[in-house]
Amino acid sequence: MTKVKSLEDLKKIRDELQAKVSLREKAEHYEQLIQVKVSMATCGIASGAKETMEYMINELDNKAVDAVVSQTGCMGYCYAEPTIEITRQGEEPVVFGYVDIEKAQEIIDKYIISGEMVDGIIPVNYKTLKDD
Amino acid sequence: MRTISEHIMDIVQNSIRAHAKNILIEINAKNQTLNIRIEDDGNGIDEQMLQSVKDPFFTTRTTRKVGLGLPLLKQNTVQTGGYLNVKSKKNVGTVINAVFNTDSIDCLPLGDIYTSIALLITGNPRLNIDFKYSNGSGNFKVSSEEIKKTLNPISINTPKVSVFLKELIKENLENINVDFC
Numbered sequence: 001m002t003k004v005k006s007l008e009d010l011k012k013i014r015d016e017l018q019a020k021v022s023l024r025e026k027a028e029h030y031e032q033l034i035q036v037k038v039s040m041a042t043c044g045i046a047s048g049a050k051e052t053m054e055y056m057i058n059e060l061d062n063k064a065v066d067a068v069v070s071q072t073g074c075m076g077y078c079y080a081e082p083t084i085e086i087t088r089q090g091e092e093p094v095v096f097g098y099v100d101i102e103k104a105q106e107i108i109d110k111y112i113i114s115g116e117m118v119d120g121i122i123p124v125n126y127k128t129l130k131d132d
Numbered sequence: 133m134r135t136i137s138e139h140i141m142d143i144v145q146n147s148i149r150a151h152a153k154n155i156l157i158e159i160n161a162k163n164q165t166l167n168i169r170i171e172d173d174g175n176g177i178d179e180q181m182l183q184s185v186k187d188p189f190f191t192t193r194t195t196r197k198v199g200l201g202l203p204l205l206k207q208n209t210v211q212t213g214g215y216l217n218v219k220s221k222k223n224v225g226t227v228i229n230a231v232f233n234t235d236s237i238d239c240l241p242l243g244d245i246y247t248s249i250a251l252l253i254t255g256n257p258r259l260n261i262d263f264k265y266s267n268g269s270g271n272f273k274v275s276s277e278e279i280k281k282t283l284n285p286i287s288i289n290t291p292k293v294s295v296f297l298k299e300l301i302k303e304n305l306e307n308i309n310v311d312f313c
Contacts, residue, residue, distance in 0.1 A: 004303040005296070010282045013296050017286045033287075038255070042201045045142050046133060053255070054247055054298075061291035068289040071255035073149055076195030 034067040035087040041074030049082035095122040135243025150174030161267040164235040170228040177220040212236035241313045250298035270308040
């Protein structure tokens, strides 16, 4: 029987990541990492937010981008799911709508890596039914 | 929802919105039934509201008018001859029990549960999520707490960690012959 992965293997990953100076310093200053939040309520999941999130994680890992990916609830833009919010260091958060795998790739290549704007931003002045 | 895994991700969102700190996700597969239990220590639901949680036109949100998470899960359990049970106590927490008969032709596939759990654990760094799976061949468990402890000081939501965790859960579940489809 082949050996399955265990938490011992996770330690290796930790050491590997810790060896990356940039990430270690940034871990202490969380706000310096690029933050990606994927909206994952019923509407998001039904529209494929899980695939989007999985794809973004794999791609950010492949490209070794210093980013963290987390989940968030419904932002009220159910019509445009899957939606993601990206916060680049020192910039205002930007929300993108209709993020399928193709769009996710474009966002990573252009916006996350080089800060270049891409289509599909949901304007901040868009109002949902009633703001919380 | 196309898989039971997607339902689990969805229902756990309710716990997160109810400010839960600890969430337990337990799957038990035995004798052609799949029993899913999601337990949280969130705000809880009062008795009156408990009557309406399975109503698709009920939600506590103000951003939209429908709440489909629990109604869709109920529909998918009932159509296999199973059931959905919600128990809750205000300010204590909520327990969801969803039972599927897996030999029913209408039963959804389990799906890539390893991805769902990995995304839930790494995507919610402030929460403690415990995942337990058991079947006739054995059991497997993993918790946010032990992962965070092992990783310290690296953040749990670093992409590399998420990719690794997904593989860890997948391999361990395959080891006890879990059928994902």
